[in-house]
Amino acid sequence: MRIRTFDDVEAFHHRVAHLIQTDPVIYSVMATNLARARRRSQEDALWFTIDDGPTVIAAAMWTPPYPVHLSFGEPELASALARHLLSQDMRPPGVAGVSPAVSSFARFWREEVGDTTETVMDQRLFTVDEVIESETVPGTPRRSRPSDLDLASGWGAAFQVEAMGTEPARKDDFTDRLADGALWLWEDEDRRVSMTFASKVSSGVSRISYVYTPPEHRRRGYAGALVAAVSRYILSAGSRPVLFTDLANPTSNHIYQELGYRPVADFSHVVFTASGASSD
Known part of the structure; x- marks a missing residue:
């Protein structure tokens, strides 16, 4: 060796x-x-x-x-x-x-x-072959626009603090990531209420991350609906979506499995x- x-x-x-x-x-x-x-x-x-x-x-x-x-x-x-x-x-x-x-x-x-x-x-690393239809959630998904950058950067920093317990390694860390994939938002009555990021496809795989809903918009199904929509989009393009969940967060583990995600390995x-x- x-x-x-x-x-x-x-x-x-x-x-x-x-x-x-x-x-x-x-x-x-x-x-x-x-x-x-x-x-x-x-x-x-x-x-x-x-x-x-x-x-x-x-x-x-x-x-x-x-x-x-x-x-x-x-x-x-x-x-x-x-x-x-x-x-x-x-x-x-x-x-x-x-x-x-x-x-x-x-x-x-x-x-x-x-x-x-x-x-x-x-x-835990998950992947999905076919997204399971879930209950209807008010609103629609859309790709981000330049005018969303300030909001998304703030949400990205908030996600890192909340999910990882640390400030971003660099002030522009999340902004840099936007050049390496696509930011998606869920809108309900013209309000931006949730976001996620999908990396550029590499070796046939796109990784979904930075799934974040601000506290005032939680428990309404926005994040799950957005992940489902983005996952379908990736699958429709012939690629495979993957995502990681925090094992200490049973809610996200349950939600993604309800969408059809299956576990691959623990990290x-x-x-x-x-x-x-x-x-x-």
């Missing part, structure tokens, strides 16, 4: 394109980030392959300030990658990805580096804190 590090996104893409196609749903996070990096260079991004002879068997990425992302589930490959990063004096702030691999990587980091590790989110996000560092 050999682990290779790439700072050339095109070289990495050439190396892993076939691997991503073997399971584009599991590799959807990597695929969308890779496509974004090819459109707009990120100089500090690093990409990793795990090779068995001439064959790439797994891949990972690190796009600071975010954690290392593991697009595979094998624990032994994760610990090998962690050992490789440590040998190169690379110190990521955490690890995210398929849960068994994340657990193995975090365990290695805790035991070998001495950092404390904390799981900050457990998620986790673990953060590292250097031993002796302040938690303030």
Whole structure:
């Protein structure tokens, strides 16, 4: 087994394109980030392959300030990658990805580096083949317009604080994302009441995220109706929609399964804190 590090996104893409196609749903996070990096260079991004002879068997990425992302589930490959990063004096702030691999990587980091590790989110990846008709919800979906940008940026920041417990990594983080996909809104009587984002299709997959309804418009079915409409749109174009749910939020898990979404795999996000560092 050999682990290779790439700072050339095109070289990495050439190396892993076939691997991503073997399971584009599991590799959807990597695929969308890779496509974004090819459109707009990120100089500090690093990409990793795990090779068995001439064959790439797994891949990972690190796009600071975010954690290392593991697009595979094998624990032994994760610990090998962690050992490789440590040998190169690379110190990521955490690890995210398929849960068994994340657990193995975090365990290695805790035991070998001495950092404390904390799981900050457990998620489930879902996909859908056919959207189930649901109850009628007042309003209609539409694609965003330039005049929606200020509202959407505020909602995007609110979503990140509420769903992830953190401020956006950069002030323009959500605005940047709009260039990499389509923002959708649900309108009811000319009021914008809910939003979601669908990434550009990559390897036949579009990832739905940033599903957000402000508190004053919740419990009326807007978010579910919008996700259903966007999912149908993606399917009608011949692509596959995927989305992540927070396992701590039973409501969203239930709603999406009612729409026909089925679970694929569990993902986790673990953060590292250097031993002796302040938690303030």
